[in-house]
Amino acid sequence: MDAYLWPLTTVIDDSGRLMIGGCDVVKLAHRYGTPLYLFDEATIRNACRNWRTALAAHYQGETAVHYASKALLNMALARLIADEGLGLDVVSGGELYVALRAGFPPQRIHMHGNAKTRTELEQALAAGIGQIIVDNLDELELLANLTAHRSSLQAVALRVAPDIATDTHAHIQTGHATSKFGLPLDALDAAAERLRIAPGLRLVGLHAHLGSQLFDVNPYTAEIDVLLDSAMLLRERHGLMIQEINAGGGMGIPYTADQHPLDFHTCAARLGEALTDGCRRRGFPLLRLVIEPGRSIIARAGVALYTIVATKVLPHTRFLHIDGGMGDNIRPALYGARYTAVLAERANAPVEEIVEIAGRYCESGDMLIRAIPLPRARVGDVLAVPVAGAYTLSMASTYNLTPRPAVVMVNDRSARLVQRRETYEDMVARDGGAS
Ligand code: LLP
DSSP, X not given: OOGGGSOTTOEEOTTSOEEETTEEHHHHHHHHOSSEEEEEHHHHHHHHHHHHHHHHHHOSSOEEEEEEGGGOOOHHHHHHHHHTTOEEEEOSHHHHHHHHHTTOOGGGEEEOOSSOOHHHHHHHHHHXXXXXXXXXXXXXXXXXXXXXXXXXXXXXXXXXXXXOOOSSOGGGBOOSTTSSSSBOGGGHHHHHHHHHTOTTEEEEEEEOOOBSSBOOSHHHHHHHHHHHHHHHHHHHHHOOOOOEEEOOOOBOOOOSTTSOOOOHHHHHHHHHHHHHHHHHHHTOOOOEEEEOOSHHHHTTTEEEEEEEEEEEEOSSOEEEEESOSTTTOOHHHHHOOOOOOEXXXXXXXXXXXXXXXEOSSSOXXXXXXXXXXXXXXXXXXXXXXXXXXXXXXXXXXXXXXXXOOEEEEEETTEEEEEEXXXXXXXXXXTSTTOO
C-alpha cells in the first residue's frame, strides 16, 4: 500500500483491516451503508496548515490561502476551513449559500465564475464578501452598475487569461489565450477604463488560474511574471496600483503509485521567489500573494467505500460490480482518471488476480478502475478507493435516480455523519404533485 495515497491516519491492523482516523473502515461501511465517503479530519487540517506555513515561510510579504470549494463543500467542511484560518473561493450562489449558512466569515470569501448571474452578484454584494473576481467585461459592466450607488466599495480583482500552456488534461487547462476564462490581456485597458468610472468598485488585485492537476512549477512562475507585467500596465497607463497577485490553484496530487507528490515547499518557494524578484525588478512593494488550492487540500483526505455486489467472469478477467460509480465519481469517465483500491478487510493480502471495477450505472463507460491487481475478492467485500476527496461528491449526480452517498468525518477514533445519504423521498421532493 502506498502510504502517500491514503489519509495520514491510515493503518492496517494485525488482522489486515484498514483503519482510518482510529476507526475500522469495514465497520463504518456496515454502520452507514455504502457507497460511503470517509474524510479524515487530521489530513484536511494538515493540508491547510502545510500550505499556510509553506507560503508564509517562503514569502516575506502578506500571504493568504483560499480553499477552492468547488472541489468539495458541505457545512462541516466550511467550518473546518474557517477554523484553519483559510479563505474560501466560491463559484456559484449555491456554494456561497452553504458557506454563509455554515457561518463562514464573508470577508474571507472570494467569488469566481465566468457566467455569474445578476442574482448571484447581488447575493455576493448583499453578503459583503471580500472580493469578486471579475472574469469578463460584461460582468464588470453589470457589477459597476449594481454598485454605482452603494455607500461601501466592493473590492474586485481582474482575472486574466495569461496565455500559458500546461501539461494536463485538455478539460482542465485554463491558462491558454483561447480559454473561456479570464480577460484577454489586450482587454485590460478597457477594464481599467471602466473601473475608472465605477464609483462602487475598488480594484485590489490580478488573478490567473492555469489549470488543475499540475506538477510542474515553471508555468506558475511564468504566470506571476505575466500578472506583474499586467500590473505595470495598469499603473503606467491608468494610474491603478494593485495590492495582490492571485496565482490560482491547480497543484497536483498523486492518485496512483506511479505518480509522485508535488513538494508544496518547493512550490511555495518558487512562487515566493518569483513574486519577490518580480516586484523588486518593477519597483513594486511586496504584493500580497494568494493561492487557491482545492484538490491538494481535500483529495487525499477522502476515501470512497463501495460494496462488491456481483461479479462477471470472462476468460481473462473478472468484473467486480460495485454499488457506486459514475454517479458519485465521474472522473474516470470524464477525464480518464485512474484510481487504485484495496479490499478493506484484507488490505495487505497478496495480489491474486487483475480485475475490472465496474460501476452500477447503465453506461458502458462507467468503469471506475480498469485492470487493477487485487486479492481474490468476494461478493460482500468492501472496496476502499483512496484520493477520492476532490471533485467526486461535488460533481455527483442522481443518474439512474440513485441517491448520493453519505459523508462521514473520522477523527481520533470517532466518526460523525456530516452529510446523510440522499433518500428516495429527497428525489421526489421537487416534483409537482409529489404529496
Ligand atoms: N481556482 C480556480 C479559479 C479554479 O478554477 C480552480 C479549479 C481552482 C482554483 C482549484 O484547482 P485545484 O487546486 O483543485 O486543482 N473537475 C476537475 C477539476 C476542475 C478544476 C476547476 N477549477 C477534476 O476532477 O479534475
